[in-house]
Every structure is written in C-alpha cells, then in structure tokens.
Amino acid sequence: xxxxxxxxxxxxxxxxxxxxxxxxxxxxxxxxxxxxxxxxxxxxxxxxxxxxxxxxxxxxxxxxxxxxxxxxxxxxxxxxxxxxxxxxxxxxxxxxxxxxxxxxxxxxxxxxxxxxxxxxxxxxxxxxxxxxxxxxxxxxxxxxxxxxxxxxxxxxxxxxxxxxxxxxxxxxxxxxxxxxxxxxxxxxxxxxxxxxxxxxxxxxxxxxxxxxxxxxxxxxxxxxxxxxxxxxxxxxxxxxxxxxxxxxxxxxxxxxxxxxxxxxxxxxxxxxxxxxxxxxxxxxxxxxxxxxxxxxxxxxxxxxxxxxxxxxxxxxxxxxxxxxxxxxxxxxxxxxxxxxxxxxxxxxxxxxxxxxxxxxxxxxxxxxxxxxxxxxxxxxxxxxxxxxxxxxxxxxxx
Amino acid sequence: xxxxxxxxxxxxxxxxxxxxxxxxxxxxxxxxxxxxxxxxxxxxxxxxxxxxxxxxxxxxxxxxxxxxxxxxxxxxxxxxxxxxxxxxxxxxxxxxxxxxxxxxxxxxxxxxxxxxxxxxxxxxxxxxxxxxxxxxxxxxxxxxxxxxxxxxxxxxxxxxxxxxxxxxxxxxxxxxxxxxxxxxxxxxxxxxxxxxxxxxxxxxxxxxxxxxxxxxxxxxxxxxxxxxxxxxxxxxxxxxxxxxxxxxxxxxxxxxxxxxxxxxxxxxxxxxxxxxxxxxxxxx
Amino acid sequence: xxxxxxxxxxxxxxxxxxxxxxxxxxxxxxxxxxxxxxxxxxxxxxxxxxxxxxxxxxxxxxxxxxxxxxxxxxxxxxxxxxxxxxxxxxxxxxxxxxxxxxxxxxxxxxxxxxxxxxxxxxxxxxxxxxxxxxxxxxxxxxxxxxxxxxxxxxxxxxxxxxxxxxxxxxxxxxxxxxxxxxxxxxxxxxxxxxxxxxxxxxxxxxxxxxxxxxxxxxxxxxxxxxxxxxx
Numbered sequence: 001x002x003x004x005x006x007x008x009x010x011x012x013x014x015x016x017x018x019x020x021x022x023x024x025x026x027x028x029x030x031x032x033x034x035x036x037x038x039x040x041x042x043x044x045x046x047x048x049x050x051x052x053x054x055x056x057x058x059x060x061x062x063x064x065x066x067x068x069x070x071x072x073x074x075x076x077x078x079x080x081x082x083x084x085x086x087x088x089x090x091x092x093x094x095x096x097x098x099x100x101x102x103x104x105x106x107x108x109x110x111x112x113x114x115x116x117x118x119x120x121x122x123x124x125x126x127x128x129x130x131x132x133x134x135x136x137x138x139x140x141x142x143x144x145x146x147x148x149x150x151x152x153x154x155x156x157x158x159x160x161x162x163x164x165x166x167x168x169x170x171x172x173x174x175x176x177x178x179x180x181x182x183x184x185x186x187x188x189x190x191x192x193x194x195x196x197x198x199x200x201x202x203x204x205x206x207x208x209x210x211x212x213x214x215x216x217x218x219x220x221x222x223x224x225x226x227x228x229x230x231x232x233x234x235x236x237x238x239x240x241x242x243x244x245x246x247x248x249x250x251x252x253x254x255x256x257x258x259x260x261x262x263x264x265x266x267x268x269x270x271x272x273x274x275x276x277x278x279x280x281x282x283x284x285x286x287x288x289x290x291x292x293x294x295x296x297x298x299x300x301x302x303x304x305x306x307x308x309x310x311x312x313x314x315x316x317x318x319x320x321x322x323x324x325x326x327x328x329x330x331x332x333x334x335x336x337x338x339x340x341x342x343x344x345x346x347x348x349x350x351x352x353x354x355x356x357x358x359x360x361x362x363x364x365x366x367x368x369x370x371x372x373x374x375x376x377x378x379x380x381x382x383x384x385x386x387x388x389x390x391x392x393x394x395x396x397x398x
Numbered sequence: 399x400x401x402x403x404x405x406x407x408x409x410x411x412x413x414x415x416x417x418x419x420x421x422x423x424x425x426x427x428x429x430x431x432x433x434x435x436x437x438x439x440x441x442x443x444x445x446x447x448x449x450x451x452x453x454x455x456x457x458x459x460x461x462x463x464x465x466x467x468x469x470x471x472x473x474x475x476x477x478x479x480x481x482x483x484x485x486x487x488x489x490x491x492x493x494x495x496x497x498x499x500x501x502x503x504x505x506x507x508x509x510x511x512x513x514x515x516x517x518x519x520x521x522x523x524x525x526x527x528x529x530x531x532x533x534x535x536x537x538x539x540x541x542x543x544x545x546x547x548x549x550x551x552x553x554x555x556x557x558x559x560x561x562x563x564x565x566x567x568x569x570x571x572x573x574x575x576x577x578x579x580x581x582x583x584x585x586x587x588x589x590x591x592x593x594x595x596x597x598x599x600x601x602x603x604x605x606x607x608x609x610x611x612x613x614x615x616x617x618x619x620x621x622x623x624x625x626x627x628x629x630x631x632x633x634x635x636x637x638x639x640x641x642x643x644x645x646x647x648x649x650x651x652x653x654x655x656x657x658x659x660x661x662x663x664x665x666x667x668x669x670x671x672x673x674x675x676x677x678x679x680x681x682x
Numbered sequence: 683x684x685x686x687x688x689x690x691x692x693x694x695x696x697x698x699x700x701x702x703x704x705x706x707x708x709x710x711x712x713x714x715x716x717x718x719x720x721x722x723x724x725x726x727x728x729x730x731x732x733x734x735x736x737x738x739x740x741x742x743x744x745x746x747x748x749x750x751x752x753x754x755x756x757x758x759x760x761x762x763x764x765x766x767x768x769x770x771x772x773x774x775x776x777x778x779x780x781x782x783x784x785x786x787x788x789x790x791x792x793x794x795x796x797x798x799x800x801x802x803x804x805x806x807x808x809x810x811x812x813x814x815x816x817x818x819x820x821x822x823x824x825x826x827x828x829x830x831x832x833x834x835x836x837x838x839x840x841x842x843x844x845x846x847x848x849x850x851x852x853x854x855x856x857x858x859x860x861x862x863x864x865x866x867x868x869x870x871x872x873x874x875x876x877x878x879x880x881x882x883x884x885x886x887x888x889x890x891x892x893x894x895x896x897x898x899x900x901x902x903x904x905x906x907x908x909x910x911x912x913x
Binding site for chain 2: 734735736755756757760761764765766768771772773774775776777781785786
C-alpha cells in the first residue's frame with residue numbers, strides 16, 4: 001500500500017499548534033457546551049466532485065438522529081449533528097477537526113471522505129474522541145479509538161469470487177483504477193484471490209486521480225488483450241467515463257466488468273448505454289430484497305415526504321454508511337459509558353448496531369456484514385447474490 | 399497489432415479534435431479580448447445540461463444546439479455588458495471576475511439540477527468499421543463535425559469582413575476605433591461567440607461523459623494548456639496546441655499508461671510557459 | 683469661425699495627471715489645410731488625439747460644422763466624418779495591404795484607390811503582403827492613402843511624411859492638394875517645413891502646450907517659423 005498524501009508529522013504539529021494558539025487567543029462563547037446535547041461532528045464533502053454524496057449522506061444521518069433521539073438519545077442526551085467539510089485538503093480538514101473538538105465540543109467524529117483526509121483526521125484527533133470512518137475502505141489501519149464501517153476489499157472479493165468469478169470460470173483479469181492508495185490496496189487484495197482461483201492478470205494500470213481522464217486508449221488496449229473480466233477501482237466521474245466509453249466501443253458483449261465503488265449515483269451517470277455485463281459488490285443496494293432495507297426505505301419516505309423519491313435516488317452505500325455511523329455512535333457510547341479510547345475500543349468488540357440493512361457486528365474495529373453482488377440492468381441494480389455474515393480480515397487490537 | 403495501432407491512431411485523431419473543439423471558446427475570448435475566462439468550463443457544463451434537458455423532454459438531440467446558443471449566448475451577453483466590459487485590460491480583475499462567475503454558474507446548476515450525475519444517451523449508437531477497426535459512430539461524428547467546424551471557423555476568421563475587423567481590433571485597437579469600428583460591439587460579439595462555442599462543445603461531449611455541476615473544472619486546465627502551447631490569436635495556433643497536448647497525451651496513454659500521458663502534458667505545458675510563453679505559432 | 687468645418691476652443695488635456703495641451707483654439711474651413719508645427723513634445727500629437735477622441739478633453743469644446751462632438755467617443759467621431767492617421771502604429775500589421783485599404787469600405791473593390799496606386803505603385807505591388815512587413819515609410823504611405831481615400835470631411839494626419847522619401851512626399855503633397863480642391867479640410871502635424879509649405883493654408887505653432895504663433899502662410903515669415911522648430 002502506498003503512503004497516503006498527508007502532511008508530515010512535523011508540518012502537522014505546526015498546523016495544529018497554530019490552530020490551538022488561535023483558539024486560545026479568541027475564546028468563543030460557543031465553547032460553553034450545552035451539556036444537554038450530545039454533539040456528533042460529521043465530515044461530508046461539501047464541495048468538489050465528491051459532494052455528489054452530500055445530500056444523500058446528510059439525509060441518512062438526519063434520519064438516524066431522529067431515530068436515536070426518539071429512543072432517548074445518547075446517554076439520555078439529545079443528539080445534534082455538527083457538519084464539517086470533508087471535501088477539502090487534508091490539512092484544512094485537520095483544522096476543522098480541532099475546531100470541532102475544542103470549540104464545538106463534539107464528543108465523537110464521523111467522516112465520509114477520501115483516505116488523505118482520513119489520515120489527517122486520525123492524526124489531528126489522536127484518539128481523544130472516537131473517530132468513525134464510514135465509507136468503503138481499504139483494510140489495515142488500526143489507530144487508537146478509530147472505527148471503520150465500510151466494506152473492505154476482502155469482503156467485496158469474497159462475494160465477487162464466490163458468486164461470479166468461480167461459477168463463470170473467469171480466468172484472465174484486467175485491473176484498472178485511479179492512482180491513489182485505495183485502488184492499489186484493493187488490487188493487492190484482489191491479487192490474492194486471483195492467485196487462489198488460478199486466474200492470471202493480463203493487465204494492470206492506473207490513471208491520475210483528480211483530473212478528468214479519457215479512456216479510449218485504455219479501452220482499445222483492453223479490447224486487444226481480451227480478458228474475461230475487468231476489475232474497476234476507478235471512482236466517481238472516471239468510473240462513469242470509463243464505463244460509458246467501454247459501452248460505446250461495443251466491447252461489452254463478452255468481457256465482464258466489476259466495479260468496486262459502483263453505487264446508485266455512479267450507475268445513473270453510466271446510463272443504460274454503458275452498463276451491460278457490469279457488476280458491483282457492496283453492502284447496500286437500494287434494490288436489495290429483504291426486510292431491513294424495506295424498513296429503512298419506509299422510514300426515509302416518512303421523514304422526507306414528497307421530496308423523498310428524488311432524495312432517495314441519491315442514497316447509495318456511502319449515504320447509508322452515514323446512517324449507520326450515527327447508530328454506531330449511540331451503541332458505542334451506551335456500552336462504553338465514556339468517549340475515552342480504552343473504554344470505547346473495548347466496547348466496540350462484538351458491538352451490535354443498527355444499519356440500513358439490519359443489525360451489524362463490529363469485530364476488530366471493522367464490521368462483519370451482509371454483502372450483495374448486483375448486476376446492472378439499465379440504470380438499476382439487480383441483486384444476483386447475497387452473502388450473510390461476511391467477516392472482515394482486520395487484526396486490529398482492542 | 400496492426401489493428402491496435404490503427405485503433406490507437408483513430409483515438410489520437412479523436413483526442414486532438416475533441417480538445418481543439420473544447421478549447422475554441424477559451425481561445426476566442428483569451429486570444430481576442432485578453433481575458434482568461436475561468437468560467438469557460440462552466441459554459442461547457444451549461445451546454446451539456448442543455449443536452450440533458452432536451453433528452454429529458456424527449457426532444458431530438460440536435461435541439462440542444464439552439465437551446466445552448468440561446469442560454470449561453472444570453473448569459474454571455476449579460477455578463478459582458480454588466481461586468482467584462484469594464485474590466486478589459488485589467489488582467490487580474492478579469493481573472494477574479496470570471497472565477498467568481500464560475501462559482502456562480504456552478505452553484506446555480508447545482509440548485510437547478512441537483513448534485514447528481516446525469517447521462518445523455520448517445521444519439522448515434524453502435525460502431526462503424528474504419529480500416530477494419532470498429533469505432534464508435536458518435537465519436538467518428540465528433541471527429542468529422544469538429545474538424546469541419548474548426549476549418550470553417552479558420553476560413554471565416556481569415557477572410558470574412560467581421561473576421562478581419564476582429565483582427566484589426568485586437569491588433570491595433572486605437573486605429574480600429576478611429577476607423578469607426580465600434581470596439582464595444584465587436585468585443586461583446588466576441589465574448590458571446592466564445593461562450594456559445596464553449597456551450598456547443600458542451601452539447602457535443604454530453605453523451606461522452608458524466609454531466610454534473612462540477613464537470614467544468616475538468617476542462618479549464620487542459621484547454622488552457624492548449625492555448626499556452628499553441629499560441630494566441632489564430633486558429634492554426636489552436637490546432638497546433640491541440641495536436642501537441644491531445645496528441646502527446648493520447649500517444650503516451652496508448653503505449654504506456656494514463657498517468658504518464660497526463661505527466662507528459664504537464665511537463666510540456668510547463669516547458670512552454672517557461673521557455674516559449676508565446677507558444678508555437680506566434681501571430682503576425 | 684462660424685463657417686469652420688472643424689473648430690476647437692480652449693482645448694485642454696493630457697495623459698493621466700500630466701497636462702500637455704493648455705487651452706488651444708483653432709479651426710479649419712472646407713478646402714483648407716491647417717498645419718500644426720512645433721518642436722518635439724510640445725503637444726502636437728496630443729492635440730490631434732484630443733480632436734480624434736483617443737484622449738478625453740479636460741475642458742474646452744470641439745465643434746464639427748457647429749455641433750459639439752467632444753463628448754463623443756472615437757468611433758462615433760469617425761462616423762461623423764473624421765479620418766485619422768496616427769504618428770505611430772499606423773497600419774494593421776497582421777492584415778494584408780489590401781485588407782488595410784478595404785477594411786471599412788462597402789466593398790473590396792480597389793477601383794477607388796487607382797489615383798493612389800498611380801502615385802505609389804509599391805502599394806499595388808504589395809497588395810497581398812502583410813502590412814507588418816512594410817518599412818516605416820511604406821506604412822506611412824499606406825496609412826495616408828487609406829485615410830485620404832475615405833473621403834471624409836475632415837482628415838487628421840500626424841506627421842505623414844516621417845520616414846518617407848522626398849519623391850513620395852511630393853506625391854503626398856499633390857494628393858493633399860487634389861483633396862483640398864475637392865473641398866476637404868485637414869489638420870496636419872508636421873516637422874518638415876518644406877513639405878508644410880507646399881500644402882499649408884494656415885499655421886498653428888505650438889510651444890509648451892500653448893499657441894505661440896498663428897496665421898496664414900502669407901502672414902508668417904520663414905524665419906519666425908524656423909525659430910520655433912529648432913532648439
């Protein structure tokens with residue numbers, strides 16, 4: 001795994017100490033926290049390309065807050081969300097985290113953003129309050145008082161290989177992703193699965209992250225190699241453009257594609273033109289069958305009324321992770337009785353909490369969960385396989 | 399192998415044409431008015447949304463063209479009269495103003511269309527065989543129409559009365575004014591033309607990429623590189639710039655990978671800014 | 683004064699905060715040439731730029747056949763009937779010679795330039811060439827021909843003979859006198875007294891932004907004029 005782009009510790013100390021000095025010089029009236037409220041700091045991308053996840057994530061988090069407050073809040077106190085921008089540079093986000101802790105007196109921080117911001121937040125928070133990283137993630141980080149709710153590559157690959165690769169006897173793999181830590185970490189995991197299944201990798205390439213890419217050259221190259229399946233770790237707009245280009249080149253007759261971050265909004269962008277023989281493996285699809293998902297959908301409609309269908313269309317796995325994050329916070333604090341690292345980490349082991357797809361269990365600070373494999377049908381997901389209780393591979397100590 | 403080279407060659411031609419068309423609007427406004435329009439990408443974005451809107455209403459794809467001209471032409475005109483007209487020759491102020499405009503347009507699109515990806519169904523599905531290589535029909539149409547549009551624009555700019563007067567205005571504005579040319583009117587016309595060209599290129603790329611409010615950011619930098627490398631104020635410079643930037647990117651991407659392709663583009667652009675800031679083709 | 687084609691009254695102006703022209707008055711009638719003389723930097727070009735509208739008048743009036751035009755911008759004054767040849771940047775460098783001539787005409791017909799081609803055959807030979815590639819003197823000739831052929835009531839020429847061969851200066855003089863007979867009015871800034879003497883009806887001599895001498899060609903003697911032209 002490559003080192004994420006974060007400031008060095010020394011730079012970082014500089015940032016945080018100047019922020020602290022700044023706060024000390026201008027004491028805020030808000031510093032007197034309302035003891036009756038339990039504040040949850042929530043980082044969502046408010047600007048930039050990733051902000052397509054904002055509306056859905058926010059709505060889900062607000063729904064979860066209503067539910068938690070209806071059930072008596074956290075430790076008897078009403079929950080209030082304090083939002084911060086997760087779509088900024090890592091150092092900027094770190095400053096916001098310090099402000100949230102010192103100024104807003106939040107007692108837990110959750111976040112849905114990229115890995116660079118995550119590393120910066122981990123170093124800024126230093127385990128003083130629990131930090132919950134909610135979206136899809138690479139495995140491997142065990143910082144103190146830090147918890148991961150998203151699907152890991154291991155969990156995605158388990159259902160991809162069990163339900164798609166092995167039954168269809170897919171042997172040659174082409175890996176294409178954006179050039180940053182998550183895609184490379186996912187592919188490291190995938191390579192283990194490929195080796196186990198007796199397949200071979202016929203191509204692996206990465207395109208720059210954060211700049212628009214064209215994929216004509218890559219699709220042409222893939223076509224000439226003619227693999228059985230393409231494992232796609234492109235994100236956002238690149239994921240859309242790649243799959244649309246692939247569709248346009250008429251290569252979707254035989255070659256299968258699997259996206260590792262292909263959720264409702266990305267599929268809407270890809271459109272029916274480009275989604276033939278395209279699969280996705282995640283912990284949530286809005287079309288997944290089953291009672292818990294339906295309950296979530298009903299609660300969502302009840303809260304948002306008329307705007308609900310339009311808003312619900314923007315909710316994918318990344319959105320419902322923010323829903324789970326609030327419920328996780330409740331369960332964690334209820335069991336630990338404090339926000340201290342030692343108490344929380346101990347309490348997290350085996351902790352059961354509510355998610356949009358029913359109760360989930362945390363083990364080694366990652367989640368054991370139900371995984372789904374879906375095939376794209378036009379612009380909707382059709383779930384073709386379900387695997388319950390998929391364990392995570394974390395070895396984090398508690 | 400032969401097929402691969404043929405296909406990658408068509409990809410290169412496509413990349414160059416697409417980039418040239420995307421850069422036209424920026425080149426017109428920067429080259430002729432000296433304004434680096436940082437909202438160029440947002441006009442492309444608005445053009446793409448015009449395609450989304452007509453498709454949503456079930457109208458033919460081509461109706462997006464008059465709609466884009468109407469919408470972006472009017473916005474361009476209002477902006478020119480209210481803001482830009484007062485700022486020509488104040489380079490820094492025009493940067494700030496167009497940057498602010500880009501934010502405004504992006505946020506307005508966000509308010510109207512929401513922060514979601516939209517896709518526009520391709521108007522020409524399927525592939526056509528070119529030298530034995532199946533190539534997407536719509537992309538071939540982009541190559542054909544784009545090259546024609548650039549050619550026609552070059553001829554028009556070089557020979558038409560308006561083209562000559564625009565060149566007179568940019569080359570020697572004092573003299574142009576004393577000959578009775580209304581620099582105000584020509585400047586407004588030029589700005590509106592630039593925004594309309596951006597919008598039309600937006601319509602063109604709508605079926606190729608995800609349409610969303612932030613997409614404009616994707617295009618400003620690369621089209622700016624085209625102008626830096628190509629040189630200002632002529633269609634031929636634009637073509638050289640697109641050939642250099644788009645061609646290099648496509649060739650390197652075809653035979654190594656996308657990261658090196660992007661890297662080579664950045665290195666080329668920096669080299670030009672440093673060593674030959676006036677670009678390949680210097681006018682006059 | 684009342685029958686002046688172009689008159690300017692108490693004109694004051696300059697660049698930025700620097701005053702250059704201080705209360706100058708003068709006029710030119712139909713079929714008449716007013717030559718503006720003076721050493722370098724006394725405000726001759728500034729006066730012409732004020733008349734054309736490239737510089738804003740700080741005070742004073744400009745009247746075109748009795749109508750005040752000092753509030754009009756440059757292109758509007760041109761449409762009112764004023765042609766202008768600047769001292770520097772005299773042509774459109776990246777346009778061809780032909781396009782320089784025909785840029786503002788109703789058509790691209792070259793017929794109306796025959797009189798100029800007859801005297802300056804080099805223009806005809808270089809029609810397709812970019813004007814930027816001409817020598818300084820050739821550009822002056824091109825600019826001169828372009829302005830005179832516009833046939834507007836008033837023509838402002840700022841040092842038309844600068845860098846031009848004497849033979850061609852004489853051709854210019856002949857063309858100016860032809861236009862004059864046809865009723866044109868001209869304000870011509872000059873340093874070359876011999877040229878001025880072949881065309882001027884009246885003189886306006888400037889020093890330090892003010893009129894120091896004025897009168898008809900007959901009124902003023904050569905020595906007085908020369909004393910204001912040389913240091």
